[in-house]
Amino acid sequence: xxxxxxFLPRFSLQAVLRFRDDLRGKxxxxxxxxxxxxxxxxxxxxxxxxxxxxxxxxxxxxxRCAGLALLPRSIEQERVVEQILLEIAMSLSPGVERTAxxxxxxxxxxxxxxxxxxxxxDVVDRLxxxxxxxxxxxxxxxxxALLAARTAAPVLIVRDSLAFLAGRGVAEISSSPELLRIxxxxxxxxxxxxxxxxxxxxxxxxxxxxxxxxxxxxxKSERLLKYVRPPELFEEVFEFEHEIETLEPLLFLLRRFxxxxxxxxxxxxxxASEMSLALPLENGESHARLFTIPSPTADVETLFRILHxxxxxxRLEHRPVxxxxxxxxxxxxxxxxxxxxxxxxxPNRFGETLARLAALAGSDHVGTPQAGETHRPGSYxxxxxxxxxxxxxxxAEEPPERGIGLPLRRYRPPHPAKVALxxxxxxxxxxxxxxxxxxxxxxxxxLSGEWWDAATWEAEEWDVELAGAGMYRLSRRxxxxxxxxxxx
Amino acid sequence: MTADAPLYSLAEIxxxxxxxxxxxxxxxxxxxxxxxRILQEKFPARPAPKEGYFRTGLESIDRERGLPRxxxxxxxxxxxxxxxxxxxxxxxxxxxRSFCALIDGGRSFDAFDLGQPVLKRLLWVLCDGAEQAVxxxxxxxxxxxLPLILLDLQPLPAIQLRRIPASTWHRFHRVAEQGNAxxxxxxxxxxxxxxxxxxxxxxxxxxxxxxxxxRALIETLELKIFDRGMGKGIGGPEFVAxxxxxxxxx
Numbered sequence: 001x002x003x004x005x006x007f008l009p010r011f012s013l014q015a016v017l018r019f020r021d022d023l024r025g026k027x028x029x030x031x032x033x034x035x036x037x038x039x040x041x042x043x044x045x046x047x048x049x050x051x052x053x054x055x056x057x058x059x060x061x062x063x064r065c066a067g068l069a070l071l072p073r074s075i076e077q078e079r080v081v082e083q084i085l086l087e088i089a090m091s092l093s094p095g096v097e098r099t100a101x102x103x104x105x106x107x108x109x110x111x112x113x114x115x116x117x118x119x120x121x122d123v124v125d126r127l128x129x130x131x132x133x134x135x136x137x138x139x140x141x142x143x144x145a146l147l148a149a150r151t152a153a154p155v156l157i158v159r160d161s162l163a164f165l166a167g168r169g170v171a172e173i174s175s176s177p178e179l180l181r182i183x184x185x186x187x188x189x190x191x192x193x194x195x196x197x198x199x200x201x202x203x204x205x206x207x208x209x210x211x212x213x214x215x216x217x218x219x220k221s222e223r224l225l226k227y228v229r230p231p232e233l234f235e236e237v238f239e240f241e242h243e244i245e246t247l248e249p250l251l252f253l254l255r256r257f258x259x260x261x262x263x264x265x266x267x268x269x270x271x272a273s274e275m276s277l278a279l280p281l282e283n284g285e286s287h288a289r290l291f292t293i294p295s296p297t298a299d300v301e302t303l304f305r306i307l308h309x310x311x312x313x314x315r316l317e318h319r320p321v322x323x324x325x326x327x328x329x330x331x332x333x334x335x336x337x338x339x340x341x342x343x344x345x346x347p348n349r350f351g352e353t354l355a356r357l358a359a360l361a362g363s364d365h366v367g368t369p370q371a372g373e374t375h376r377p378g379s380y381x382x383x384x385x386x387x388x389x390x391x392x393x394x395x396a397e398e399p400p401e402r403g404i405g406l407p408l409r410r411y412r413p414p415h416p417a418k419v420a421l422x423x424x425x426x427x428x429x430x431x432x433x434x435x436x437x438x439x440x441x442x443x444x445x446x447l448s449g450e451w452w453d454a455a456t457w458e459a460e461e462w463d464v465e466l467a468g469a470g471m472y473r474l475s476r477r478x479x480x481x482x483x484x485x486x487x488x
Numbered sequence: 489m490t491a492d493a494p495l496y497s498l499a500e501i502x503x504x505x506x507x508x509x510x511x512x513x514x515x516x517x518x519x520x521x522x523x524x525r526i527l528q529e530k531f532p533a534r535p536a537p538k539e540g541y542f543r544t545g546l547e548s549i550d551r552e553r554g555l556p557r558x559x560x561x562x563x564x565x566x567x568x569x570x571x572x573x574x575x576x577x578x579x580x581x582x583x584x585r586s587f588c589a590l591i592d593g594g595r596s597f598d599a600f601d602l603g604q605p606v607l608k609r610l611l612w613v614l615c616d617g618a619e620q621a622v623x624x625x626x627x628x629x630x631x632x633x634l635p636l637i638l639l640d641l642q643p644l645p646a647i648q649l650r651r652i653p654a655s656t657w658h659r660f661h662r663v664a665e666q667g668n669a670x671x672x673x674x675x676x677x678x679x680x681x682x683x684x685x686x687x688x689x690x691x692x693x694x695x696x697x698x699x700x701x702x703r704a705l706i707e708t709l710e711l712k713i714f715d716r717g718m719g720k721g722i723g724g725p726e727f728v729a730x731x732x733x734x735x736x737x738x
Contacts, residue, residue: 368607371600378598404700409596409598440695
């Protein structure tokens with residue numbers, strides 16, 4: 001039997017300091033105004049050296065250490081770190097328990113781990129790459145593994161539980177002052193001494209709670225893990241101390257986010273298919289945008305470029321107070337190109353170019369044309385291009401050229417015209433693009449549609465040739481003439 | 489030494505060395521080798537000129553190998569053939585199972601009789617004037633994903649076209665050389681200095697063209713091709729003057 005416990009010491013503080021390189025190694029204390037007003041919840045190692053400890057009033061802490069940085073606790077960032085810890089744990093085994101904030105217990109029964117020290121060090125390194133300082137303990141029982149993790153530096157494998165417990169204080173597993181006092185009076189200082197007491201005597205003298213602690217001390221506690229199945233959520237959150245006014249710090253943090261998320265995705269053998277960016281603003285609103293990634297990837301540069309393109313030159317009405325980036329994971333594409341296929345060489349770059357084109361010409365002016373669901377002349381709509389080759393388009397035969405006549409070059413909008421009629425046919429045209437005597441004409445072509453709707457329309461069209469001035473399409477709607485376009 | 493083995497390695501040629509069995513190089517050959525070495529050292533990043541042509545399906549163009557890739561082609565002529573050519577080129581892209589982009593400077597494209605399979609492979613960018621169209625072309629050329637890019641400037645007024653600086657076209661030449669796209673610009677008159685291929689399209693259609701099959705119209709398109717790469721065009725003012733004469737005569 002084998003269990004591993006992953007432990008993040010000073011969990012809340014680590015969550016806040018993950019992206020604060022400027023505060024690494026400096027005295028920092030975390031204050032939770034919601035739980036204990038003005039009191040220190042967690043303090044960094046440097047702060048402890050100055051005599052700053054948990055439970056101390058923030059004013060007292062500041063008095064002890066003038067350079068102390070007081071930071072508010074961030075539940076959101078703690079949630080993200082909790083998720084990361086679970087992700088890493090889930091990558092080790094499907095049996096994972098969320099034991100406590102910053103603590104996961106992993107069921108490794110049945111796992112073949114030849115070199116446990118190296119394996120543990122790798123896990124700690126993976127968390128280190130995500131800017132988390134972790135400790136790992138491995139033992140035959142879950143509680144023993146946690147006890148080992150708490151004292152690990154950073155990996156501790158318990159092979160002989162009694163020898164391991166012999167040097168541990170009882171206070172390490174029990175917080176009951178009553179029990180600690182009694183054991184102290186009995187002269188029992190460590191877990192080894194406590195475990196040597198007969199279990200039946202402990203039960204009769206100290207009660208069932210003490211038996212549980214005895215079982216832990218003796219390495220005989222066998223509890224069932226409460227397995228969790230966390231949702232696949234690749235997200236990073238950062239709450240700024242002050243509102244952000246320029247793009248640079250935002251981009252800096254975004255790159256860090258993407259690097260972290262990319263690492264996490266790669267750890268799960270996944271890639272990002274969508275990115276969701278949210279910038280909560282100081283006025284309570286939020287600037288949110290969803291990016292679909294044309295070719296799902298975990299490449300940092302590609303993902304960063306998509307966000308950079310979106311944010312570059314964008315001006316927000318209010319300043320952001322936080323940054324949230326989430327990625328939707330997908331399986332990597334393993335598609336073999338077909339022999340006659342001419343797929344896009346870099347779909348992500350193409351997606352970025354489309355975004356730039358949309359910014360330049362307007363999002364409703366870039367796309368793949370599709371005829372509208374109407375017979376109204378010139379009606380079209382633009383769809384988001386999907387230049388992915390599929391079987392149907394690859395095998396589709398080229399549609400035969402069955403068109404008649406010349407294609408029309410449309411004027412958008414049509415030009416108003418004055419048209420003189422002779423025997424009910426256009427005889428001369430006067431308009432901005434074309435004027436002259438009509439030397440020949442085809443028509444009228446009478447069109448109508450949507451008569452069942454308020455948007456009903458009706459038109460009469462003529463194809464005319466102006467003497468020496470080309471051919472045009474005229475249209476009459478409600479008595480008004482327009483030049484719809486020219487033929488070329 | 490086997491028959492296939494080179495007489496000299498490149499380093500030996502560059503150094504002017506010779507093997508006892510080989511015929512000594514002439515001083516001119518050594519100079520050429522030196523020159524090549526110097527050029528290679530001075531311009532290491534210079535990409536090798538790309539070859540390749542985009543087949544259009546138009547007999548008169550494909551007879552001259554097609555539209556050159558990694559180069560700028562100018563199709564010029566007054567209104568009369570532009571839309572027909574755009575439709576033909578979009579069909580050619582579909583036939584080649586590739587994609588194409590149409591940058592529509594005058595928002596005039598109306599080719600829904602192309603059929604949905606062809607349109608599915610077309611990226612249509614509706615631009616508001618020449619300046620925006622040129623910027624869009626720049627983005628698509630630099631993107632390097634699409635093998636055929638059409639920039640339609642034909643319906644735009646002359647005043648807008650005159651505002652496009654000549655340096656824009658020089659930049660497009662450079663950018664096109666880096667990629668592999670056939671970049672086709674449709675203009676009302678010759679205006680792209682140094683275009684690799686200029687095609688003068690001039691067909692005066694009469695009203696009876698409106699009842700003729702499209703295929704027959706495409707086959708009877710009158711196209712004059714001036715390919716600098718083939719040594720047929722002379723470029724520069726003489727070329728423009730000759731082309732102008734041709735267009736006026738048409």
